[in-house]
Amino acid sequence: MTKRILVFREINQEQLDALREEFHVDYLPGVSHTEDPAFVDALSRAHGLVGSSLKITSSLLDRAPNLEAIASISVGYDNYPLDELTRRGILLCNTPDVLTETTADTGFLLIMSTARRAVELAELVKQGNWKESIGKPLYGSDVHGKTLGMVGMGRIGAAIARRGALGFGMKILYTKASPKPELERELGAQRRELEELLEQADFVCVTVPLSRETEKLFGAAEFQRMKPGAIFVNLARGKVVDEAAMIAALQDGTLHAAGLDVYEQEPLPADSPLPHMANVVALPHIGSATHETRTAMAQRAVDNIRLALKGERPLSPVNDEVLND
Ligand code: NAP
Numbered sequence: 299m300t301k302r303i304l305v306f307r308e309i310n311q312e313q314l315d316a317l318r319e320e321f322h323v324d325y326l327p328g329v330s331h332t333e334d335p336a337f338v339d340a341l342s343r344a345h346g347l348v349g350s351s352l353k354i355t356s357s358l359l360d361r362a363p364n365l366e367a368i369a370s371i372s373v374g375y376d377n378y379p380l381d382e383l384t385r386r387g388i389l390l391c392n393t394p395d396v397l398t399e400t401t402a403d404t405g406f407l408l409i410m411s412t413a414r415r416a417v418e419l420a421e422l423v424k425q426g427n428w429k430e431s432i433g434k435p436l437y438g439s440d441v442h443g444k445t446l447g448m449v450g451m452g453r454i455g456a457a458i459a460r461r462g463a464l465g466f467g468m469k470i471l472y473t474k475a476s477p478k479p480e481l482e483r484e485l486g487a488q489r490r491e492l493e494e495l496l497e498q499a500d501f502v503c504v505t506v507p508l509s510r511e512t513e514k515l516f517g518a519a520e521f522q523r524m525k526p527g528a529i530f531v532n533l534a535r536g537k538v539v540d541e542a543a544m545i546a547a548l549q550d551g552t553l554h555a556a557g558l559d560v561y562e563q564e565p566l567p568a569d570s571p572l573p574h575m576a577n578v579v580a581l582p583h584i585g586s587a588t589h590e591t592r593t594a595m596a597q598r599a600v601d602n603i604r605l606a607l608k609g610e611r612p613l614s615p616v617n618d619e620v621l622n623d
Contacts, residue, residue: 301607302364304340306349307371309596317600321346321607332358341365346603356382367606369599371592373397373453375616376508376535383617390616391602394453396594397586401533402457404585408531408557409446409462409501412579414438439500439527441466447499448472449492449515450506450534451481458503458533459485471495496523501531508535516540521547529555533585536561548577559585 300322305314308327317323324340332338332352341347341362347354350371356379359365367389368378375392383390411417415438422428422436446462448455451472462468463485470487472478473495481487496502502524506512516530517540524530530553532539541562547553555577564583566572573580586595602612615621 301345302343303346303348303603304344306337306352309600310593313596313600320604346607348599348603352377354378359386367391367603369603369606371595371599374507374535380617384620387620389606389620391606391612391614392616393595393598394614396598397591398453398457400588400591401454401585402461404559405458405503405531405533406461408533408559408579408581409503410441412529412531412555412557413441417579418576443467444500445469445471445498447495447502449502449504451475451478452505455505456481458505459487471499493523496520497525499528500525501529503531504534504538506534506538508537512538514540516544518543518547521553524553527554529557531557533559536564545571548575559583
């Protein structure tokens with residue numbers, strides 16, 4: 299019997315053709331919610347799923363009796379009920395490594411553009427308001443030589459820290475993650491408790507996975523603890539931050555500025571004040587969104603699902619224990 303794969307995000311024609319050589323593929327790249335009748339119908343027959351950005355719940359899994367494997371086109375897997383997948387023997391795969399450097403570039407884009415007020419000042423030029431040499435009220439802050447506090451020192455965190463230390467001469471602090479002696483040697487990174495990092499860093503950059511432990515890791519108390527003038531960058535997931543507390547801190551000056559790629563609700567609701575705040579650079583979740591990297595991520599997902607459905611070890615399984623059963 300030919301197995302069936304539901305692909306619910308865009309992949310390129312070559313990747314689609316490769317899957318179609320071995321499987322029956324339901325290709326629904328435009329699906330925006332899991333109640334879409336075409337999605338529900340294809341799910342009911344699928345042995346494999348390939349996609350991203352849709353919340354896959356336990357009750358949705360009840361409607362997928364044949365499901366054997368999911369290949370997410372993302373490294374974060376907070377959209378999937380991991381324990382439930384493992385309990386059901388469904389393999390979950392993600393796309394680490396191929397997006398690390400691009401996402402780190404986005405992290406530095408946020409650090410630089412927020413510190414140097416690039417969006418706000420480019421807007422001033424665009425509006426025809428550059429009438430004289432800009433004065434002190436519009437100066438930014440230096441990035442080079444400052445202290446970068448990494449909350450999350452995994453693949454992406456380390457790649458950002460490397461840019462900071464080696465490219466910009468920054469002092470690197472990191473917290474909580476297991477000790478990283480190789481990064482301490484390479485970059486002079488120093489491990490600190492979160493409170494201490496918040497008190498010392500000029501830039502606090504978040505790259506932790508969203509989990510029960512990290513949900514709302516940042517709230518009013520954490521913003522209060524940050525240095526005056528410090529800049530907050532969130533590249534992880536919106537729910538790692540209490541967004542209402544962050545907005546209040548940005549409005550009352552507790553928090554100097556923020557560079558954001560991710561939000562509690564995405565796309566941002568129309569009434570969110572964030573895009574209108576001069577001290578916020580708000581990007582539309584583009585951490586890995588380059589042609590090269592999105593193609594590589596889709597390719598990794600295609601490779602993962604092909605291997606998984608053929609009973610072979612995929613390149614990047616998340617719940618290995620399913621393979622060992
Ligand atoms: P990773 O290699 O697994 O790194 C995650 C790091 O977070 C690890 O070092 C881990 O510590 C650390 N950590 C976990 N809980 C922590 C806590 N409570 N406090 C401090 N550190 C903690 O993952 P990655 O590939 O770097 O990706 C990280 C996350 O970035 C993803 O899960 C995803 O949500 C997000 N992301 C966003 C975009 C975007 O488009 N904006 C793109 C890609 C990824 P240990 O080293 O001790 O395990």
